[in-house]
Amino acid sequence: MCHASVAEFTGFATVQPQIITPDGSVSFWYGVPKPTRKDLAQNYERLGRKADRIFPMHINSDVEVVGGPVTGILKAFLYMEMGNERIHEIS
Numbered sequence: 114m115c116h117a118s119v120a121e122f123t124g125f126a127t128v129q130p131q132i133i134t135p136d137g138s139v140s141f142w143y144g145v146p147k148p149t150r151k152d153l154a155q156n157y158e159r160l161g162r163k164a165d166r167i168f169p170m171h172i173n174s175d176v177e178v179v180g181g182p183v184t185g186i187l188k189a190f191l192y193m194e195m196g197n198e199r200i201h202e203i204s
Contacts, residue, residue, distance in 0.1 A: 128183055130172055134159045141170075143192040148203060153190065164189075164204040 129142040136159045143152075157163060174183040189202035 128172075130187065132160065141187055141190050143190065145193055145195050147192045147201070148190055153203070156190070168204060 129140065132139045139156045139159050160167060168188055170187040172183065172185045172187060189204035191200055191202060193200055
């Protein structure tokens with residue numbers, strides 16, 4: 114199951130995609146704090162896969178949302194650099 118917040122899509126920071134697993138949720142958007150190697154290792158363990166078996170991940174909303182469906186491609190986990198609001202990928 115994948116969860117994304119329902120809002121007008123302006124990027125993955127808006128929808129904050131997650132996958133809910135039996136061992137806990139995996140968030141692909143971290144916001145300002147950069148995920149640690151331990152965070153990433155825990156995510157891979159929960160998903161039961163390595164990065165090359167997860168990314169790129171195609172995102173498609175299964176429910177109707179304002180403004181139309183949410184679609185996109187995640188290439189890695191994401192976080193934002195404080196100050197300049199630049200989005201970074203890390204896997």
